Amino acid sequence: MGDTAPNSYKTLPDEAGRFGIHGGRFVAETLMPLILEVEKAYITTKSDPGFETELLYYQKHYIGRPSPLYFAPRLTKHFDGAKLYLKRDELNHTGAHKINNVLGQALLAKRMGKTKIIAETGAGQHGVATATACALFNLDCEVFMGAEDVRRQKPNVDRMRLLGAKVHPVTSGTSTLKDAMNEALRYWVANPETHFYIIGTVAGPHPYPEMVRDFQSVIGKETKEQIKQAEGRLPDALIACIGGGSNAMGLFHPFLDDESVAIYGVEAAGHGIETGEHAASLTGGEPGILHGNRTYLLQTKEGQIKDAHSISAGLDYPGIGPEHAWLHDIGRVNYVSATDEEALDMFHLCSRLEGIIPALEPSHALAFASKFLPSLDKDKIVILNMCGRGDKDLEAVLPLLEARSKL
């Protein structure tokens, strides 16, 4: 990363893929040679200037980067506290931050000579981004998606099919994102020679958490430049929502060593932490091992993984990336939560005040902003990652807003 100091928060993972006690490579022997191969390829590729040039080209001309950093005047006025800036990653091609990571991994897969891609998806944004990159680079694409999510994110399923991907509805376990990831891993175990698995968040076995973070860090790097341009200084706080944690890590990582910047990750509190029906693994979970890494997990006292609950399919995951788990342990990042109801309110509010329809995921980040900003002085600056747009959620959200007489 180049800019790491001795007392830096940016030196991890270590060689074993650990962030403190978290991370690692807890996979079946069949997969071990594969993830070692990915690691080796990633190490060579990331220091190859040709790769960087290629990635920059696609970021600029295909994704549309840099995404704007936008001062949100009416939300700022409404919250009546600090200034709110939105990092507009919802304007990316395909409508979310997921494409940042997918393009990086797809280019890597191509360099490794792989012709077939596997992906898991929750909200469908990662699936759509992967299907898109596969169309662009002429790769076969198989997407695993919980049957429950296939239902609640239908527009994205249609987009994937149109883009040429094969969508496998997953009915094992609880038919959501964790089961989609199990099924994607099983599929990879059965097709190790031909396939590359593009994981959609900063989780999974080493080197995925590191690799996905690196590809998403473009968000934070741009933000740092842009806020200096706009305000001549660093922000006072950053806010991002957390499913597995990739949009959050992408924004946070370049700022970790800037101690004056307070950082907030917002997990999904579902029906409320106290109800047990939520997806807040740091607030309501314990360290354990799932999907190739140690991290905080929602689980029973016997170590069985529990179902997560969130109105947002993209946050509905019982784990969190291992680097977040570590940042939580050492206290560098503050992890808070927002409920389904609070997110719905913000979905509506942001649409009405800024003309920006946020995805349900960043609506959780807005919910924390709505409580946090009023407590700050007016000269403070807060940046929120608007990591996705809400078109995909309309079908699920509109009836709920109607029931609340908001439409």
Place this chain on the structure above:
Amino acid sequence: MSNRISQCFAHAKADNRAVLGIFVSAGDPSAESSAAILDELVENGADMIELGMPFSDPMADGPAIQAASLRAIKKGMTLAGTLDIAKSFRARHPDTPLVLMGYYNPIYIYGKDAFITDALAAGVDGLIIVDLPPEEDSELCDDARMAGLSFIRLVTPTTLGHRLPVVLEKAGGFIYYVAIAGITGTKSAAKETINAAFTRIREETSLPAVTGFGIRTAEQAAEIAHISDGVVVGSAMVSIIEQACAEESLDTEKLVNSVGTYCRSLSEAMKRS
């Protein structure tokens, strides 16, 4: 290293036959019937038991074993309950090797040291922990070996290259050759592939080696028994339990009988003529 495991393979070798290992999930379909099923298996020619520790998210298992795990968890089976089943099995069968197979998380939550102590006290001989590759040996393998449990390694088609020595380094008990790149209970491997793999494995280790994943029929078992020191059948056995559970009311006695009949057919077929 466990005497029961090495003696079991030594006896089979002396009889010029392969060891028959059977996998079932602890507590499937209930704790009581588990005990009866295990007894019936030993009665009908199973030389070694692989007892599954149920986990909600078994990454390397196919539909049959996933469903078995979930049935057991639903009936309240826990790791402590699994160790109880092992302990009572050991009291009834002092010589039959018993290996626990599963995933790391329930053990991590139980506590590594407590687990090793309790597994030894229950008379467990070895462990197969699917998601602990050699790269994570400091988690459990090193201490389990020190305490006297065999840490059994899976060797897969993707291991056979330069990784084989890494995987064999701390391997104990026996080698479990996973005949297919894939999850349990799906496809089956060709005899030639298994032959080639065993030539390679035997060059590198003197431990006995068994073959598993995808063996369903008595004919397959018989064929592989000529190449391998042992044959493990899991998904096919678990499917018999699944069928019994799908019936209107579960007839445990009938279930135990069908498990026994199937096990007998495997062990008869494996007798080398």
